[in-house]
Amino acid sequence: NAGVTQTPKFQVLKTGQSMTLQCAQDMNHNSMYWYRQDPGMGLRLIYYSASEGTTDKGEVPNGYNVSRLNKREFSLRLESAAPSQTSVYFCASSKDRNTEAFFGQGTRLTVV
Amino acid sequence: GQQLNQSPQSMFIQEGEDVSMNCTSSSIFNTWLWYKQDPGEGPVLLIALYKAGELTSNGRLTAQFGITRKDSFLNISASIPSDVGIYFCAGQSLNTNAGKSTFGDGTTLTVKP
Numbered sequence: 001n002a003g004v005t006q007t008p009k010f011q012v013l014k015t016g017q018s019m020t021l022q023c024a025q026d027m028n029h030n031s032m033y034w035y036r037q038d039p040g041m042g043l044r045l046i047y048y049s050a051s052e053g054t055t056d057k058g059e060v061p062n063g064y065n066v067s068r069l070n071k072r073e074f075s076l077r078l079e080s081a082a083p084s085q086t087s088v089y090f091c092a093s094s095k096d097r098n099t100e101a102f103f104g105q106g107t108r109l110t111v112v
Numbered sequence: 113g114q115q116l117n118q119s120p121q122s123m124f125i126q127e128g129e130d131v132s133m134n135c136t137s138s139s140i141f142n143t144w145l146w147y148k149q150d151p152g153e154g155p156v157l158l159i160a161l162y163k164a165g166e167l168t169s170n171g172r173l174t175a176q177f178g179i180t181r182k183d184s185f186l187n188i189s190a191s192i193p194s195d196v197g198i199y200f201c202a203g204q205s206l207n208t209n210a211g212k213s214t215f216g217d218g219t220t221l222t223v224k225p
Binding site: 004031033035041042043044045046048090091092099100101102103104105106 | 116118121145152153154155156157160192200213214215216217218
């Protein structure tokens with residue numbers, strides 16, 4: 001089982017460039033999430049999707065947009081990348097509310 | 113927003129020693145989760161706790177859901193080198209329409225052979 005798959009694994013962007021991080025899960029989970037992880041810090045929620053067709057802001061949504069394309073896929077878009085968005089981004093999914101999340105391997109993004 | 117205080121921030125221990133780490137919150141949680149993150153990987157669930165007072169074991173790992181619902185601890189017994197990594201606690205409240213979690217800042221564990 002692939003679980004949660006993120007692409008790309010690494011990316012370097014110039015300030016002002018845009019890009020989309022892709023995420024897909026094959027576990028038929030209802031909920032999906034995007035987190036960012038910065039050194040010495042835990043994971044902070046950017047956006048989440050409780051179910052197909054819905055998205056909501058998390059703790060740190062500024063500078064990002066998301067699309068829940070279908071039940072399997074949840075993408076994160078940076079419209080105009082900034083150095084402060086240099087981070088490791090994790091996509092996760094869970095079956096329902098109050099159940100554990102399964103994480104992808106992460107996308108390491110550097111904005112120069 | 114909700115915040116979790118996880119301690120200690122880091123631990124350096126000898127192989128064979130026991131480890132204890134904890135998380136406290138100002139808010140009540142209905143679910144506590146403990147994850148481990150290996151270098152270059154995403155977090156992986158170790159133990160999930162769903163009831164106040166619950167004590168759950170998974171091999172050498174034991175975790176408890178505090179009776180006040182505002183804290184949880186994780187113990188690792190007889191540590192081995194592969195226990196190295198970052199351990200995160202995460203809490204989920206009932207007032208959410210998805211299983212989104214609030215994460216602690218992590219405990220980095222180093223085990224010396």
